[in-house]
Amino acid sequence: MIRGSQDENVWSIVLAGGDGERLKPFVRQWLGYEKPKQYCAFVGTRSMLQHTLDRADEISAPRHKVTIVAFDHRRRGWPEQLKRKAGRLVVQPSNQGTATAVFLALAYIRREAPNATVVLYPSDHFIYPEDRFLHVVRAAIGAAQTLPQKLVLLGVAASRPELDYGWIQTGRELGRVMGHRISTATRFKEKPIFKLREPEVTTASGLWNTLILAATADFLWSLGYSCFPDLMGPLEEFSDSIGKGDHEANLDDLYRTVSRHDFSSELLEVSPDKIAVIELNGVLWSDWGRSERIRESLAAIGAVPAFSISSAATA
Numbered sequence: 001m002i003r004g005s006q007d008e009n010v011w012s013i014v015l016a017g018g019d020g021e022r023l024k025p026f027v028r029q030w031l032g033y034e035k036p037k038q039y040c041a042f043v044g045t046r047s048m049l050q051h052t053l054d055r056a057d058e059i060s061a062p063r064h065k066v067t068i069v070a071f072d073h074r075r076r077g078w079p080e081q082l083k084r085k086a087g088r089l090v091v092q093p094s095n096q097g098t099a100t101a102v103f104l105a106l107a108y109i110r111r112e113a114p115n116a117t118v119v120l121y122p123s124d125h126f127i128y129p130e131d132r133f134l135h136v137v138r139a140a141i142g143a144a145q146t147l148p149q150k151l152v153l154l155g156v157a158a159s160r161p162e163l164d165y166g167w168i169q170t171g172r173e174l175g176r177v178m179g180h181r182i183s184t185a186t187r188f189k190e191k192p193i194f195k196l197r198e199p200e201v202t203t204a205s206g207l208w209n210t211l212i213l214a215a216t217a218d219f220l221w222s223l224g225y226s227c228f229p230d231l232m233g234p235l236e237e238f239s240d241s242i243g244k245g246d247h248e249a250n251l252d253d254l255y256r257t258v259s260r261h262d263f264s265s266e267l268l269e270v271s272p273d274k275i276a277v278i279e280l281n282g283v284l285w286s287d288w289g290r291s292e293r294i295r296e297s298l299a300a301i302g303a304v305p306a307f308s309i310s311s312a313a314t315a
Contacts, residue, residue: 010064010141011116011217012056013105016049016123017070017092026291030307036073038123042294043303052123053085058134059119059141063087066105070095093252098211099261100231103224107239109217116217117144125210126286126297133283137214139178140278144214147174150276151215151223152182153268155207156285164289166190166209166264170277177278185275190265207277210285211264223274227267231258 020027020037028034038049046054056065065087071094083089088108092101102120109116119137127133140152155168169187176182188209225232238254241247268275286297298305 008061008064009113009116010060011109011113011118012060012065012087013102013109013118013120014049014052014056014065014067014086014123015098015101015105015121016052017068017073017095017101018122018124019070019095020124020289022289023291036070037288039073041306042288043298043305048125048288049082049123050085051127052121052125053082055127055130055134056119056121057085058130059137064113064116066090066108068092068101068105090251093255095260096255096258097260098263099224099228099266100255100258102263103221103228103231103235106217106221106224107235108242110221111239111242114217117141117214118217118220119214120212122211122287124288125212126284126288126294128284128297128301133280133285135178136180136278136280136283137212139180140212140214142177143175143182143276143278144216146177147182147276148216148219149274150174151213151220151268151274152276152278153185154210154212154280155277156210156280156283158206158208162208165287166211166268168207168209168275168277170207174276180278180281183277185272185277188264188268188272188275190262190269207279209264209268210280210287212280223267223271227270228261231261234258 016038018038023037024034027037027040039047041047053067062085067086067088068090069092071091090104090108092104106118109118119141136154140154144150144152153168167189168185171184171186174182174184234254234257238250241250284297284300286293288294294305
């Protein structure tokens with residue numbers, strides 16, 4: 001039996017540097033100007049990013065959080081409260097892909113807590129109910145600490161063919177934690193490679209990838225060296241400057257030299273044997289990359305959107 005766990009050595013990584021290209025037309029029509037979707041409040045008063053930060057703080061201490069944002073978003077969405085809630089706020093000079101953002105955040109964490117367990121959260125997900133979600137995340141943390149040579153990835157049972165999501169096939173059971181089955185991953189396919197004729201896509205079998213995961217910092221860092229050696233060397237050198245006066249200039253230099261890397265297609269897809277999977281069951285989850293998904297999610301819980309339905313339908 002694998003035990004669930006939560007302790008002071010848990011840290012959060014929040015990814016908020018994306019541009020949300022697919023949703024830009026809808027946001028522009030709704031608001032009359034461009035605003036990154038993670039800074040938008042599609043329902044209620046809290047933005048998607050604020051929801052994510054609040055969820056992360058239920059799992060780890062607020063100070064044990066690194067939030068990655070984009071320099072270009074400074075004048076287009078940063079709320080003042082972000083600076084107070086983001087923990088360590090790291091501003092990317094440019095968007096060099098999800099992998100670069102993840103390992104940049106991890107470099108900051110390893111300087112303070114090299115033995116940490118980290119939880120990765122994208123900032124553009126709808127999740128309901130949150131208490132059930134947090135229970136599964138705590139189970140994933142326990143699994144990652146018990147299986148330190150695995151990334152413990154949350155997957156959602158596929159309800160239809162979906163070419164925008166990564167696809168996970170699961171295998172044998174590794175154990176159970178807090179009532180949740182932990183399985184091996186036998187196959188991972190990221191969305192650009194999908195073909196509708198493939199059986200697992202047309203039958204909607206398997207799990208959707210949420211990109212929410214738990215792992216020990218050491219193991220995740222070692223996977224970085226395996227998959228992105230051109231990134232990790234310069235990043236290791238940069239990490240020596242963290243906390244020093246010139247580290248922001250060094251961050252600019254780093255981003256001028258590193259290549260763009262994607263976490264899902266270049267790490268998860270090529271390393272399914274390094275993945276353990278826990279199903280996010282009992283939770284309504286959606287990646288709000290399209291306006292129709294926002295409408296579907298809010299309708300499912302009977303929530304009133306902050307935008308007009310007609311504007312969402314025509315964007």
